[in-house]
Amino acid sequence: MEEVKTPVAQSEYLLEVNDLVKWFPIKSSFFKRTVGNVKAVDGVSFKIRRGETMGLVGESGCGKSTCGRTILRLQEKTSGQVLLDGQDIFALSKEELRRIRPKMQIVFQDPYSSLSPRLPIGEIIGEAVREHNVVPPEEFDDYITRVMEVCGLPEYYKERYPHEFSGGQRQRICIARALALSPDFIVCDEPVSALDVSIQAQIINLLKQLQKDFGLTYLFISHDLSVVEHISHSVGVMYLGNMVEYAATEKIFANPLNPYTKALFSAIPIPDPDAKINRIILKGSIPSPANPPRGCKFHTRCDECMEVCKYAPPEWLEVEEGHYCACHLYDDAEAKARAEEMMTELKKTETEPVKEQEVL
């Protein structure tokens, strides 16, 4: 473990993602030529402070899960940079990557398919511990028992198999498995979506407790905004492969800037029959990431769409302190000039603007 000591001094941020891009090629059936790309993640940047949680929200298909997996190098990137503790994940060799793996773990969405049905719980949790020599062999048993205890699993579960457990218990096992390697950073990919409300509360409380006790850093991917608001310190909103807004949780919920964020937040059902919400109902559904609309990707569904939105993609700007947003509504003078220039340029090159993608 000594060799992987961080080469740089501990910075404020544990994770830094710079302009991460992940495209999946679409191959034609013949000759296997690449005919296009599904731009699942198309230039995403953010930082997460040590011991904090960042929530990543968005509709299904917006690339939030791909983003989480690419950060852990479970998939190779197309371009960009991911720094964990100052170390570039994608620059590591296979052996170095293997050694850094215990520091970053993932909890998957579906606790039914992410546990091997043939292994008893003790082995599921302990397999990686043994592989990475986290503890000496003679302490192994005690260590697993302790990890299970922390996650609220009694010791006698060790001999049992996953099919004997309910969804909530399985998710605890998944969390115990991730926690057993004493990681710094955990990606939680929709960890509570498959669970009942009362079980959800248990798992969320467990995650929060573990964060307090072990100083963990989470990337919490979810489409349930109320859960994200509860658990996160900062929130990033994704749409079609791009981050459209990023700010501290209180800030973004109190004052969402991007029209997409506004619509998303207004759609949250509130358990109060008298609550009067001005629901912004979005037209249509998310366009195909293989062929995203030109300009701002959201312009096909946006209520406040302007001419410039159809041509120039918005820039990622810091609108207020710590509140980032990509939308032409909040362009400063310079960005506006650049966007308009781009628009006139594009208008010149083609006499007729491309037809808006048909919104069903």
Add this chain to the structure above:
Amino acid sequence: MAENEKKKSSYISGSESRRITRFNRRVTKKLEKDRADSGKDPALYTTKMKDANNVVEFDNVCTYFFTDVGTVKAVDGVTYDVPIGKTVGVVGESGCGKSVTSLSLMQLLQRPSGQTVGGEIRFNLGDGTAYNIVNTPNSVMETLRGNKISMIFQEPMTALNPVFKIGQQINEVLNLHNPEMSEEDVKARTLEMLDMVGIANKEGVYNMYPHELSGGMRQRICIAIALACSPTLIIADEPTTALDVTIQAQILDLLQNLKDRLNSSIMLITHDLGVVAGMADYVVVMYAGRIVEKGTADDIFHHPAHPYTIGLMRSKPVVGKKVEELYNIPGNVPNPVEMPDYCYFRDRCEMRCQGCDGLYPPDIRISDTHIVSCYRYMDQGETLGYPKSVNVEEL
């Protein structure tokens, strides 16, 4: 110690297993025979509504599953009404019997192991008479399903047939229930339905296959199919669980509008309290096969009475309300094969009182519309009676 206890509860000996199988075979055979007999004479399944303003009345419905590990009382003495033109939200965790209640109403239970063994489900025909769905034969049910009662399922991906075009699938319902309609009329009505559910490109979608549409669009098609015959009751079984928040808002908005246009009632089955609050006029909270609390949306959300309802509300994070830690209901749902004879929630309840050691609590009316089944309100309202369970050994 705990280990042995846990092991015991899931262990069944060979002879016990054979006994259960024999028992199940005998009981289900008898129930199937009774059903066949009562289906022959319309007088046996025609009744009258207690209140003509209701579209459906569930009266002490008991639906049991005769499984290889024992009898599972999925729905055990459930009583509630669905008034005409109103939305009733049925809330509860998975496995609490909310879906089974609606399947009993549609007679879509997995027979012969799933059986409605007791109680009445009265469905209003609108002419002063009603069917008791429990005894109604299949031939009559076929005229109701999709016509008077229709259902929207959770998963729009699996509810549509992938090998037929959208147009054909909507036409099918219309053809089946209105054989007198001409082909042009059917097509016109289908296009009208597509228009009604907010599909802009209706002619195009008419000739598309389900895989060409997104999840929200498919759910719209499912709604179009369900509403094609202007049913009096729409059962929406978790209609938005598989959809995104923005699409969920679209679909709920659409359902609400269409309900008012057709003057239908909706039975909205969901586990999302937020969805219920926005949609429902009345709310029914179920736990472990029984109703623990029912009332208007205002009663349930502003004055929740049952500890389970209160716990459920507190365990859900709400946007704009910051809490340090979410409440979690301790423990688990009791084993459905061996339900205790005391309150099912007692072992998880943090507001236990003396009465809780007694039998399952009766329904207590604490206001005109608000009924709760908990001993804490014993002296605060009129006792209405106990949910009746059916003794399977006597069948």
